[in-house]
Amino acid sequence: MxxxxxxxxxxxxxxxPLLFVHGAWHAAWCWDEHFLNFFADKGYRAxxxxxxxxxxxxxxxxxxxxxFDDYLEDVTSVADELPVRPVVIGHSMAGVxxxxxxxxxxxxxxxxxxxxPPTGFLGSGLRWMRKHPWHxxxxxVTGESLPFVSTxxxxxxxxxxTHTPERLVVEYASRLQEESARSGLDGVMTRPRPDRVTNPMLVLGAADDGAVTPREVRATARAYGIDPEFFPNMGHDMMLEPGWQAVAERIHAWLGARGL
Incomplete structure (x- = not known):
């Protein structure tokens, strides 16, 4: 289960209902910290x-x-058990x-x-390799990545x-866990097919993201023929950063404008 x-x-x-899907090294807890209660209080099932x-x-x-096929099966199995198809919200790796x-x-x-982005993890991997070649x-060799993201x-x-209080970084870093080595390979090889997606899409980015660049966020939005929206002074974990409420409010407003 x-x-x-x-x-x-x-x-x-x-x-x-809203179905939230976490990215690499995270789990459902990252949404439970703020987002689930926020949306439940607004009258959603989250x-x-x-x-x-x-x-x-x-x-x-x-x-x-x-x-990625395994993870897709997980999302599909949970979504299919709901009484109606959910709005799906994906962060980072889960975006794909x-x-x-x-x-x-x-x-x-x-x-x-x-x-x-549509080009996968390649750009992020190359940036990581240039900055931390030993990592x-x-x-x-080991297939283990947690030691290189969890301090x-x-x-x-x-x-x-840089605006996130150190106590939060320490707490959340301690809750990260190992990620699948296979998912890293899939992240390089997998390409989404936006031409097959017909529902409305909202693409959000963080201005101070250390994992995904603004250019990559724009590429994702461009694939859907829309403009991205960026949040200043915010890092990659948009649901955990001190400005998380602005992100949640934007999603709430966007869904409300569509009667969802």
Missing amino acids: LEVIDKGRASDAHPV LALSLRGHGQSPAGKRLRDCS IVQRYLETRAAPAGVLMASM FAKLS PPLARERFFS
């Missing part, structure tokens, strides 16, 4: 799952072998998982937050802005 944190109830104002091998979700096999879900499932809407070399300085570099 996958871990699913489920809060709130659908209301007349917001009859469609759910977040932990992909297999993350949080309290069993992997079913070695975590290092879990693939959500896009792949939307290629084959009609949904009311999709939201991409600091999403991996990348060890990761390639407070490295977590801040990748996930948080």
Whole structure:
């Protein structure tokens, strides 16, 4: 059984559930910190799952072998159990998982937050290799990436802005966990098919993102024929940064304008 944190109830104002999907090294907890209660209080049913091998979700096999196809199966299985198709919200790596879900499932809407771009992880991987060649070399040998993102300085570099209080960086860095080595390869090889996605999309970016560049966020938005929206003084983990409420409010307003 996958871990699913489920809060709130659908209301007349917001009859469609929201399904939040986390990125690499994270789990459902990152949405439960602020977003689930925020949207539940607004009259939504808000759910977040932990992909297999993350949080309290069993992997079913070695975590290092879990693939994007496995993660897509997780999202699909949770979404298909809901009474109506949910709005799906994906962060970072999950941006691609959500896009792949939307290629084959009609949904009311999709939201991409600091999403991996259409070109995949290649750009991010090259930037990581240039900045930390020894990290990348060890990761390639061991298949273990957690040590290179989970210390407070490295977590801040990748996930948080310079404005984030150190106590938050320390707390959240301690909750990160190992990611699948196979997912790293899939992130380089997988290409979403925006031409197959027909539902409305919202693309959000963080101005001080250490993992995804503004250019990459713009490329994602351009693939859907829309303009991205950026939040200043914000790092990659937009749901955990001190300015998280502005992001949540924007999603709420955008969904409300569509009767969702």
